[in-house]
Every structure is written in C-alpha cells, then in structure tokens.
Amino acid sequence: MALKFSDLRTTVHNDWCPGCGDFGILNAVQMSLAEMNVDPSQAVVVSGIGCSGKFPHFVKTYGVHTLHGRALPFATGIKLSNPNLEVICEAGDGDSMGIGAGHFVNSGRRNVDMVYIVHDNEVYGLTKGQAAPTMKLGMKTKSLPMPNINQGINPIMLAIASGYTFVARGYSYDVRHLKDLIIKAIKHKGFAFLDVLQPCPTYNDVQTKEYWAGEGHLDPNGRMQPRTYKLEDSGYDGIVHTGSEDEVEKKVGQAVQKSFEFGDHTPLGVFYQNEFVPTYEDRLNGRMPTYRSMPPAKQEIARPDGTPLASIRKMLDEFRVI
Ligand code: SF4
Numbered sequence: 001m002a003l004k005f006s007d008l009r010t011t012v013h014n015d016w017c018p019g020c021g022d023f024g025i026l027n028a029v030q031m032s033l034a035e036m037n038v039d040p041s042q043a044v045v046v047s048g049i050g051c052s053g054k055f056p057h058f059v060k061t062y063g064v065h066t067l068h069g070r071a072l073p074f075a076t077g078i079k080l081s082n083p084n085l086e087v088i089c090e091a092g093d094g095d096s097m098g099i100g101a102g103h104f105v106n107s108g109r110r111n112v113d114m115v116y117i118v119h120d121n122e123v124y125g126l127t128k129g130q131a132a133p134t135m136k137l138g139m140k141t142k143s144l145p146m147p148n149i150n151q152g153i154n155p156i157m158l159a160i161a162s163g164y165t166f167v168a169r170g171y172s173y174d175v176r177h178l179k180d181l182i183i184k185a186i187k188h189k190g191f192a193f194l195d196v197l198q199p200c201p202t203y204n205d206v207q208t209k210e211y212w213a214g215e216g217h218l219d220p221n222g223r224m225q226p227r228t229y230k231l232e233d234s235g236y237d238g239i240v241h242t243g244s245e246d247e248v249e250k251k252v253g254q255a256v257q258k259s260f261e262f263g264d265h266t267p268l269g270v271f272y273q274n275e276f277v278p279t280y281e282d283r284l285n286g287r288m289p290t291y292r293s294m295p296p297a298k299q300e301i302a303r304p305d306g307t308p309l310a311s312i313r314k315m316l317d318e319f320r321v322i
Pocket of ligand 1: 017
C-alpha cells in the first residue's frame, strides 16, 4: 500500500519556534520517505542534541535521540548491525562540526551507506544563539555581543576532503528541491552528506528567509536577486561517471572550488557524487561473506535459557598474536 506523507507524522507536540527552518527539513524528510514508499518499520532516524535533536520525535519511524555530537556513531552502529535498514542521521552545525567533528571526518573514510543531514543555521539555537562552527568570521547576529572572532568551517569542502561520496546542499524553505535531494541521498550507494541552509529566525537575524530571497541584493532594475541558485540549472555536473583517477581528481577539484561560493551567490544541489567507492558494508562482506545475509542484528545471541551463545574464549584465541 502506498505510504502517505501523513503516515509519517507523530502526535508529539512540536515546540520549534514559529518560522524555524527545521519545519522545512522535517516536511522534506517525510515527503521523501513517503514518495519512496519506505517501510517505516525499516527506517531509523537518529539525532544528537540541539533543536535538530528533537527530529526523531516527529517522524513515525524508529528513532533515537542520542548525545551531543554522537549521533553519527549511534547511526553507524545501527546501520552496520542491520544493513537492510534505511538510516537517516540528523544533526545541527554545532553538533556535527564542533563536538562531533572527529566523527564527521572519519565517517568520510568509511563510506557507510546512510544519510547525514546537517541543519546549518550558524548558531547554537537551543542554548540561545552562540556562534556555531559554521558561522563566518566577523558575522554579528542579534544573539552575539560582538562579531564572531573565529573563522567558519566550510562544511562542503570538509566533507569532500574527508572522502564523502555524496555531498550536496539544500535550503529548508525550498522543500520540493530539498525532498528531491534527500531522495538522491537515500538512493546513493555510500555515505551521503546534505548541508541544509536552515534559517533560525529567533537568533540569526542575518541569514533570514528574506536574506536568502534577495533582500538588499538588487539587480540594476531594483529587483531582488535570490542569493541561492541551483547547480543543475547552471550546467554543473558533480557526478563521477567513469571512476577514472583523472575524472575523480577533476570532479573533486571543481567541487572544492564551488564550495567557496557563498553569500550573494550560494549554490544548492549536488556538488559531488561518486558511486565507484566500495561501501563499508561491501568491504565487511569481503571479509565475512555471511555479513549481509546474517548481520549482527539477526543473529541469535543467547539460548532459550538466557546463557550466551558467544564464546569469549574462542574470540580471545582468534585475537592471540603468535
Ligand atoms: Fe529553530 Fe532557532 Fe527556534 Fe531552534 S532557536 S527552534 S533553530 S528558530
């Protein structure tokens, strides 16, 4: 039976501020899962701490609201213990690029087949708007007493440098485009990272919905010029088609170059996609040929009387260095 958008809604009270960009991301995720007819009992949404951390409470799938900066290790563990699940990990910019930065970088090396959506509003919304790691140097929001003294991380470039095989950016007020990007990310064979521009109207009064729509950025005729544009409309192609070393080098290079465009001319869409890199699950299956057919989550771990089936002595024997 076809899944409806409303089938993925919960009745949990939502206390995000009115106008928060998180609502657009929530709608886009629910629309994507419905359009792909993903069985909710086979999907897991994982989050860290922050406004975005409340995400799993609002999506009617399995979900885990974990610790600050630790959403990725939880999500990775869930996916590897049962590779048949659809795993979507949600985090804020502070959660992912501050306390969780080490996990962010190392996830690129693994290429586990799942989706990571970062709610990027450049502030720590839940704790009253301190500068988050993605906030640009010198930016001053109403929540800061003085302009930001640190340089901002470029999440697109960091993802590409870390080896991510799908790197894209969406905008939370362009829900249909974001939904299409999430579907592409779910279909991607490998680790998909999606940086989402997510206005926080409560604490970030600089990068507002009006700012992205073009307020103060006028063409010679005085008309507002939107500050975002679609990569796919500009003739840009970030997809690796042959997997040759030359092609990969060229596509990585152009994606890094593109990642520096921000502000008045901010690209949305797929910066880079490479499906020629084996997933972590493929590599594991190479070592343990029964991994996919009998992953850890499907294995019996105890006898009916509760005694464990695993023999710690056997494992220790395997690890013995001779
Ligand atoms: Fe959204 Fe900002 Fe409110 Fe958090 S503080 S719910 S990010 S508007």
